[in-house]
Amino acid sequence: MKQLTKKQLLKLCIVFPILVSLLSRLLTPRMDEVFRQLNKPPFVPAPWIFSVVWLILDILLGLSLYTLLVSDITEQEKKQGLKLFLAVSFFLFFWPIIFFEYGLVFFSFVWILALNLLNALMFYVYRKYSKKAAFLLIPYLVWCMFAALLNLGFLIVN
Numbered sequence: 001m002k003q004l005t006k007k008q009l010l011k012l013c014i015v016f017p018i019l020v021s022l023l024s025r026l027l028t029p030r031m032d033e034v035f036r037q038l039n040k041p042p043f044v045p046a047p048w049i050f051s052v053v054w055l056i057l058d059i060l061l062g063l064s065l066y067t068l069l070v071s072d073i074t075e076q077e078k079k080q081g082l083k084l085f086l087a088v089s090f091f092l093f094f095w096p097i098i099f100f101e102y103g104l105v106f107f108s109f110v111w112i113l114a115l116n117l118l119n120a121l122m123f124y125v126y127r128k129y130s131k132k133a134a135f136l137l138i139p140y141l142v143w144c145m146f147a148a149l150l151n152l153g154f155l156i157v158n
Contacts (some may be wrong), residue, residue: 005027006070013069014062017089021058024093031100041153057140061085064136066128071130081129090117100149105158111143111152119144 004012035047061116068081090112099108119141127134 005038009069010066014059014064017058017061017092018055020089020093021054024046024096028096031096034100034103036106039157041150041157044154055145057143060136061140064133066135067133068126068130070135073129077129081122081125081133084118084125088115088118088122091118100110104152105155109148112151114150116144116148
């Protein structure tokens with residue numbers, strides 16, 4: 001099988017999380033309607049902020065993965081980092097569907113708590129192998145913790 005160039009790998013690493021977000025959004029057609037109908041906690045940002053923040057975070061996630069994959073670490077360590085990235089992507093993909101399409105606010109809160117645990121594990125592993133890759137995850141980690149707090153807020157007021 002043909003090896004990817006660094007440039008191709010960078011593109012793939014950045015495009016993948018963006019596509020995960022876009023596909024999840026496409027499978028959540030009621031998102032805007034449900035968001036408007038929900039009672040909101042007082043600290044909820046304006047709706048447009050979510051799209052902007054997630055695009056930036058998707059790019060940072062991709063850059064973090066790329067940084068890890070081009071680091072001077074073993075193939076086994078790279079596979080471990082990739083598996084964690086894919087597990088996190090799986091949880092990120094399904095959260096909006098669970099919350100908005102199925103209206104399972106409590107389950108989505110449990111789901112996002114599990115996502116945050118996976119995020120912490122990913123940060124720990126990435127930090128062990130590449131401090132730069134871990135550093136790129138920090139804004140994402142902070143946002144996901146805020147998202148869990150928002151989810152809890154929605155749970156309380158609805």
